[in-house]
Amino acid sequence: xxxxxxxxxxxxxxxxxxxxxxLSLALAGGGAASVFSACTSAPPSASIAGVNPTAAPTAxxxxxxxxAQTTAPAAAAADLELAxxxxxxxxxxxxxxxxxxxxxxxxxxxxxxxSVVALPGSYLGPILRVRQGQRVRVRFTNDLPEPSxxxxxxxxxxxxxxxHPRFAVGAGQSYAYDFQVVNRAGTYWFHPxxxxxxGGQAYRGLAGLLIVSDDEEAALGLPQGEYDQxxxxxxxxxxAQNQLVYLAQGGGMMDGGMDQMMxxxxxxxxxxxxxxxxxxxxxxxxxxxxxxxxxxxxxxxxWRDGKPLTVIxxxxxxxxxxxxxxxxxxxPGERVELWADFAGRKSGDELFLDSQKFVxxxxxxxxxxxxxxxxxxxxxxxLPNGAAFPVARFRVARAAQGGQTRRQRLxxxxxxxxxxxxxxxxxxxxxxxxxxxxxxxxxxxxxxxxVAADEVGRVGELAVWEFVNQRxxxxxxxxxxxxxxxxxxxxxxxxxxRQALPELRAGFESVRAGYVDEGWKDTVLVMPGExxxxxxxxxxxxxxxxxxxxxxxxxxxxxxNFRVDA
Ligand SMILES: [Cu+2]
Numbered sequence: 323x324x325x326x327x328x329x330x331x332x333x334x335x336x337x338x339x340x341x342x343x344x345l346s347l348a349l350a351g352g353g354a355a356s357v358f359s360a361c362t363s364a365p366p367s368a369s370i371a372g373v374n375p376t377a378a379p380t381a382x383x384x385x386x387x388x389x390a391q392t393t394a395p396a397a398a399a400a401d402l403e404l405a406x407x408x409x410x411x412x413x414x415x416x417x418x419x420x421x422x423x424x425x426x427x428x429x430x431x432x433x434x435x436x437s438v439v440a441l442p443g444s445y446l447g448p449i450l451r452v453r454q455g456q457r458v459r460v461r462f463t464n465d466l467p468e469p470s471x472x473x474x475x476x477x478x479x480x481x482x483x484x485x486h487p488r489f490a491v492g493a494g495q496s497y498a499y500d501f502q503v504v505n506r507a508g509t510y511w512f513h514p515x516x517x518x519x520x521g522g523q524a525y526r527g528l529a530g531l532l533i534v535s536d537d538e539e540a541a542l543g544l545p546q547g548e549y550d551q552x553x554x555x556x557x558x559x560x561x562a563q564n565q566l567v568y569l570a571q572g573g574g575m576m577d578g579g580m581d582q583m584m585x586x587x588x589x590x591x592x593x594x595x596x597x598x599x600x601x602x603x604x605x606x607x608x609x610x611x612x613x614x615x616x617x618x619x620x621x622x623x624x625w626r627d628g629k630p631l632t633v634i635x636x637x638x639x640x641x642x643x644x645x646x647x648x649x650x651x652x653x654p655g656e657r658v659e660l661w662a663d664f665a666g667r668k669s670g671d672e673l674f675l676d677s678q679k680f681v682x683x684x685x686x687x688x689x690x691x692x693x694x695x696x697x698x699x700x701x702x703x704x705l706p707n708g709a710a711f712p713v714a715r716f717r718v719a720r721a722a723q724g725g726q727t728r729r730q731r732l733x734x735x736x737x738x739x740x741x742x743x744x745x746x747x748x749x750x751x752x753x754x755x756x757x758x759x760x761x762x763x764x765x766x767x768x769x770x771x772x773v774a775a776d777e778v779g780r781v782g783e784l785a786v787w788e789f790v791n792q793r794x795x796x797x798x799x800x801x802x803x804x805x806x807x808x809x810x811x812x813x814x815x816x817x818x819x820r821q822a823l824p825e826l827r828a829g830f831e832s833v834r835a836g837y838v839d840e841g842w843k844d845t846v847l848v849m850p851g852e853x854x855x856x857x858x859x860x861x862x863x864x865x866x867x868x869x870x871x872x873x874x875x876x877x878x879x880x881x882x883n884f885r886v887d888a
Contacts, residue, residue: 477501
């Protein structure tokens with residue numbers, strides 16, 4: 323499809339940072355020439371080293387958590403079987419010309435027709451609805467002009483089913499998925515994961531939801547049907563012909579290199595693929611399933627009327643009990659579920675879910691002091707990361723009989739204890755650094771099958787990891803760093819502890835009241851200067867990724883393998 327290049331006469335944060343970056347690197351002795359050569363990496367190409375287009379999934383030995391050990395012999399019939407195609411399409415998003423997008427199309431081959439539903443009015447999706455214990459078969463066909471593969475974000479599946487980029491298939495080829503759903507009830511999602519191409523593919527529209535239910539959740543009688551509403555939040559940029567604008571080609575300093583380093587931001591907020599999203603609601607309780615499906619934008623979500631948000635679930639499903647927050651931080655890849663009760667509202671009332679202004683995610687706001695050049699360079703982006711804007715409108719359209727009372731107890735969560743971790747005294751550190759405009763994990767960039775000595779663990783063993791977002795002396799963003807949402811495949815983890823460097827506390831303090839760390843997570847926001855300890859277990863052996871879910875960072879190589887031994 324055609325994606326227009328960014329015009330070069332826009333004066334925005336990227337140009338500001340171009341100047342700032344060149345300056346800071348020059349000061350560090352890098353010199354503009356070497357900066358330039360380091361940044362002119364080739365644009366994402368259609369061939370990926372290490373891809374075996376005919377790679378067939380291999381059956382890996384499976385160790386399931388005790389709660390989910392339903393038998394699924396190899397030859398068992400699937401509960402749900404579908405064909406899923408990634409393909410090109412045209413949709414009406416803005417008034418006027420249609421927009422070229424990429425999208426998933428699903429065809430149910432076997433199972434309950436209610437298991438595959440469209441995301442209403444959207445080119446995103448579909449929504450797959452499955453129950454814990456079900457066996458799912460998906461025949462994925464790549465009808466795109468470049469390699470792709472599907473990752474089931476948050477699901478605990480064997481490594482050959484996880485959509486690792488080494489399994490990416492080329493145009494016209496297929497990949498067979500066959501796995502059992504062992505996760506708790508919750509809002510999971512699926513999106514492409516080919517190396518260096520994930521950001522572009524997700525941006526063009528490839529994202530669907532995978533909603534898991536289980537018995538524990540069913541017993542709660544939470545809002546269902548039209549009262550159970552997914553909201554996929556994304557930002558996009560359109561040109562005058564209504565076509566999506568993504569990274570400028572070339573990847574060089576003067577093209578997309580800065581977007582790659584900072585992450586791509588759009589200036590239009592879409593919910594479920596629609597601009598100016600409005601949901602007509604009844605005067606009763608809703609379950610709102612929020613997914614941040616943006617490439618790099620972080621949201622500080624709040625009700626405009628100042629009422630607290632009631633959170634009932636995070637990435638890995640229901641919390642033990644609802645918690646209240648003045649606002650909720652939602653970074654790329656994260657999900658949060660809200661209990662929203664419109665009872666008592668009058669017909670015609672409108673409620674707004676906004677993203678509030680916050681600082682520190684890019685550090686850029688704080689960089690004004692650089693040699694007195696700040697004021698001349700701090701021209702803001704059209705919609706900076708941390709700007710305030712409306713996200714969704716809820717218009718009370720009808721009265722509803724009866725209501726639904728909020729449950730005080732939701733689910734049971736097995737609490738991990740630090741003392742039980744194999745490395746309790748010595749957390750496995752994952753240090754975020756930047757070198758020559760590239761974000762790294764422990765100083766390393768992604769290698770298709772590479773695993774370092776510290777990137778090995780065992781199935782079933784409890785471990786503590788610590789993400790460390792430190793300063794980067796002598797490098798780009800050295801002063802204030804950048805926020806990174808870190809995602810780990812093959813596990814759901816618990817956040818144990820957060821700390822922040824005293825000199826970078828301001829950003830952290832401004833957002834920390836919006837963290838929801840009470841439940842299971844697979845993606846965690848790490849602000850500049852912040853250190854986050856998480857406790858985790860892997861349930862399958864094999865090669866699993868951990869990476870930044872800022873998709874431009876991921877594509878650039880801010881991703882590593884972790885090998886889980888049986
Ligand atoms: Cu990142």
